[in-house]
Amino acid sequence: MKELYFTENHYYYSYLTSSLFKTTAKMSRYLNSIEDISELHDDYVEKRITEELYGRLKRLIVADTNCMGEKGNRITKLQLIVNNYCNMNCTYCYANGGTYNSNPTKMKYETMVNAVDLFFEKYKCIEYLSFFGGEPLLNIESIDKICNYVEQHYKDRYNGFLMMSNLYSLSEEAIAVIKKHKIRITVSLDGKEEINDCYRKDLLGEGSYKVVSDNIIRLRNKCNQPEAIEATLSGVHNTYGIDGLQLAYFFDTNFGIKCSSSISVKKYKDINISEYIDKKIDIEDYINVFIESGEITEPVRELLSIIRGYTYNKSFCDAGIGQYTVMSNGDIYPCQVFSLASEHKFVMSNVNCFSTEKFEEVQNSLLKYNKERVGCNSCEKKNRCHFCIANQLVANGKFEIPNDCREEKEEYNRYIEYYAQLYDNKEKWEAFKLRIKESERIWNTI
Amino acid sequence: MDNAVFDVLDIIDVAKIEGLEDAEFSWCFGLIACGSDNKPNKDKTKG
Numbered sequence: 001m002k003e004l005y006f007t008e009n010h011y012y013y014s015y016l017t018s019s020l021f022k023t024t025a026k027m028s029r030y031l032n033s034i035e036d037i038s039e040l041h042d043d044y045v046e047k048r049i050t051e052e053l054y055g056r057l058k059r060l061i062v063a064d065t066n067c068m069g070e071k072g073n074r075i076t077k078l079q080l081i082v083n084n085y086c087n088m089n090c091t092y093c094y095a096n097g098g099t100y101n102s103n104p105t106k107m108k109y110e111t112m113v114n115a116v117d118l119f120f121e122k123y124k125c126i127e128y129l130s131f132f133g134g135e136p137l138l139n140i141e142s143i144d145k146i147c148n149y150v151e152q153h154y155k156d157r158y159n160g161f162l163m164m165s166n167l168y169s170l171s172e173e174a175i176a177v178i179k180k181h182k183i184r185i186t187v188s189l190d191g192k193e194e195i196n197d198c199y200r201k202d203l204l205g206e207g208s209y210k211v212v213s214d215n216i217i218r219l220r221n222k223c224n225q226p227e228a229i230e231a232t233l234s235g236v237h238n239t240y241g242i243d244g245l246q247l248a249y250f251f252d253t254n255f256g257i258k259c260s261s262s263i264s265v266k267k268y269k270d271i272n273i274s275e276y277i278d279k280k281i282d283i284e285d286y287i288n289v290f291i292e293s294g295e296i297t298e299p300v301r302e303l304l305s306i307i308r309g310y311t312y313n314k315s316f317c318d319a320g321i322g323q324y325t326v327m328s329n330g331d332i333y334p335c336q337v338f339s340l341a342s343e344h345k346f347v348m349s350n351v352n353c354f355s356t357e358k359f360e361e362v363q364n365s366l367l368k369y370n371k372e373r374v375g376c377n378s379c380e381k382k383n384r385c386h387f388c389i390a391n392q393l394v395a396n397g398k399f400e401i402p403n404d405c406r407e408e409k410e411e412y413n414r415y416i417e418y419y420a421q422l423y424d425n426k427e428k429w430e431a432f433k434l435r436i437k438e439s440e441r442i443w444n445t446i
Numbered sequence: 447m448d449n450a451v452f453d454v455l456d457i458i459d460v461a462k463i464e465g466l467e468d469a470e471f472s473w474c475f476g477l478i479a480c481g482s483d484n485k486p487n488k489d490k491t492k493g
Binding site: 301 | 452453455456457458459460461462464466467468469471472473474475476477478
């Protein structure tokens with residue numbers, strides 16, 4: 001029973017099954033009296049506890065194991081790198097100007113068709129087809145054609161189209177395509193002009209804020225896109241005293257966009273950037289703002305992710321199992337970051353000349369990095385750990401588990417504690433659930 | 447331990463009873479660019 005987390009209000013959290021349980025004082029005494037899991041089973045066999053109660057208690061101590069990404073015969077995302085060049089030159093770009101260290105190429109329409117056909121043949125459902133780059137809007141013609149193709153051939157087998165764009169260049173033709181295919185856009189922007197323009201520059205080295213913010217407003221007026229903003233936090237944000245919550249306010253006030261994501265910059269090679277110094281997040285502040293005005297931020301995602309729970313995933317990430325990326329030349333990778341690893345050893349084949357053998361070989365090699373094999377088996381956070389294998393392989397050329405995960409574990413426990421407190425406050429919990437419903441309604445109406 | 451001392455409400459699975467267990471929450475995770483929908487906010491990369 002060591003896996004259980006306990007508060008004075010008799011809440012237990014099972015690390016093993018990622019579930020929060022509310023118990024009475026009586027039950028709590030009983031659970032504390034059990035020294036070994038097998039005693040629970042003995043009590044059931046000897047009819048000291050009912051079958052129903054045993055069934056409930058079993059959820060505290062028995063977890064299914066699975067492999068992340070295995071969701072029947074469907075995958076979360078097929079991502080197409082529709083071109084590997086960009087009309088911007090952000091200082092911190094990990095992809096070397098969007099090229100991923102390859103020759104700049106526009107993905108051919110035929111390659112897109114091959115990619116889509118291949119993965120729809122392998123899987124019954126692809127939740128989202130995602131367009132990424134480089135800068136995907138520079139290949140809008142082929143995006144339009146492939147959307148038409150998917151709508152025509154794979155109706156009812158996908159949920160929609162996504163695009164990650166810098167919105168630096170937005171033609172009327174692009175707006176029409178986004179509207180026509182209801183493409184959901186996430187735009188990159190780091191905050192107000194002084195902050196954004198430090199690292200997000202155009203090809204001439206000029207700041208991009210003015211152009212991008214005008215384009216966001218133009219697109220919002222035409223079709224309510226972009227829906228989300230992804231910001232890269234750097235030391236510049238520290239200098240201005242800006243955190244994820246203030247960024248969320250800024251994006252809502254200036255663009256009416258409530259969904260944002262703030263990610264700390266990752267320093268590759270010797271790029272001259274200052275890294276973001278994390279401060280301890282006050283979870284309650286973020287949740288209060290979500291309840292009051294619907295701002296969807298990282299702590300909201302983290303809490304919801306804990307609430308919905310998971311069975312134990314052996315893998316750190318579902319890349320190469322539950323999602324795939326096809327580069328502009330047709331090469332398949334688990335995700336685009338793997339394409340930066342040396343010797344291209346994670347290329348899973350090519351959509352234009354597919355080899356099942358190679359595909360499965362890479363899948364099997366990815367399984368080598370599962371938590372049980374690399375020594376994370378006894379960690380209380382193993383259920384929720386999504387350490388990025390690709391980042392490490394690119395940065396260090398090899399994969400090693402971190403020496404010290406104390407901070408991550410402490411943060412996890414803070415979320416669990418907050419979850420129990422939130423549920424214990426009935427009025428606030430109801431308001432929280434109401435906001436979830438409202439956010440879902442808005443998502444479904446776009 | 448006598449089973450009669452326990453009531454079914456003596457232990458409840460919060461997410462299950464609230465209908466949030468295994469919820470998709472697409473509105474929350476769908477638009478985030480990086481990899482797995484459930485990553486912590488560290489060690490992510492973006493373009």
